Amino acid sequence: MKHLTKMLDLTKPDIVKILDLADSMKAEHKLGKASKPLEGKTLAMIFQKASTRTRVSFETGMYQLGGQALFLSASDLQMGRGEPMEDTARVLGRYVDGIMIRTFAQQDVEDLAKWSGIPVINGLTDYDHPCQILADLMTIREHKGQLEGLKLTYIGDGNNICNSLIIGCLTMGMRISVATPKGHEPHQDALDFARKFSDTFELVQDPAQAAINADVLVTDVWASMGQEAEAVARMKTFKDYQINDALLSKANPGAIVLHCLPAHRGEEITAEIFEKHANVIFDEAENRLHAQKAVMALLMK
Numbered sequence: 001m002k003h004l005t006k007m008l009d010l011t012k013p014d015i016v017k018i019l020d021l022a023d024s025m026k027a028e029h030k031l032g033k034a035s036k037p038l039e040g041k042t043l044a045m046i047f048q049k050a051s052t053r054t055r056v057s058f059e060t061g062m063y064q065l066g067g068q069a070l071f072l073s074a075s076d077l078q079m080g081r082g083e084p085m086e087d088t089a090r091v092l093g094r095y096v097d098g099i100m101i102r103t104f105a106q107q108d109v110e111d112l113a114k115w116s117g118i119p120v121i122n123g124l125t126d127y128d129h130p131c132q133i134l135a136d137l138m139t140i141r142e143h144k145g146q147l148e149g150l151k152l153t154y155i156g157d158g159n160n161i162c163n164s165l166i167i168g169c170l171t172m173g174m175r176i177s178v179a180t181p182k183g184h185e186p187h188q189d190a191l192d193f194a195r196k197f198s199d200t201f202e203l204v205q206d207p208a209q210a211a212i213n214a215d216v217l218v219t220d221v222w223a224s225m226g227q228e229a230e231a232v233a234r235m236k237t238f239k240d241y242q243i244n245d246a247l248l249s250k251a252n253p254g255a256i257v258l259h260c261l262p263a264h265r266g267e268e269i270t271a272e273i274f275e276k277h278a279n280v281i282f283d284e285a286e287n288r289l290h291a292q293k294a295v296m297a298l299l300m301k
Contacts, residue, residue: 003113003120007133019141022138023290035066037297039067042096044095048103065293089112099116102123109122132164137172139258139283140256144256150215151175151213152175152177153178153211155211156219156222161218162180162186170201176201179204215256260284261281
């Protein structure tokens, strides 16, 4: 593993290695015994999309690992004035030890990985969100004691979270059922990957059908960043794609609910369900820190 540009980069042994190290780092952190494997290292963090969890978790994570992180918005870089990504990549590759980018186009991540000569981490694109899904898998394993054989149900838009969950869950031996409205299906790459898992993957339009016997239910906002102009139309399209009491009743007893945040209570999830599962959801948010520390340590050490 030279980079983390997308979930498809990761094999099952890769994911297990990341999760095991993340668990160890989390335990050490709780005991105040964290090691500093990245002492003297610098991570450049490029942000073309706003962030709470991504910026704070990566910046804090680098500090805890003994290194430093540089926050670089698009307006801080010559990229904002038209410098080609390959030139920015080659310059940063001479200065820093790793790059994390949170952006719109997946090609930006791929170009950085191609030209920089240093490890590149996808902090989110419109196509993929591998760091979030690693945190999700870490959280599921914490609360359920395993991954293999569990059923995860995703309700909502076939977006970057959905694409990454399909690949991550199937790679780890989980079953996954996805419910999206017609015209909002996952990316074709994720569906092509899922074809190899016909017995453990299901794509439907009915959320109730998808939720049957679920051990984990996951949702995301109906309109992601960059889709604000579609918000009103999406409210109508997704009105039945909500995690609520009726939907949760279809799941297995003890099912947990995850949300990558920010959450729009009353839209993709009811306030009651969110608060009932808030402890798990904020464990999930915390685990962004530990999963990303593991990724950075493995790539940049």
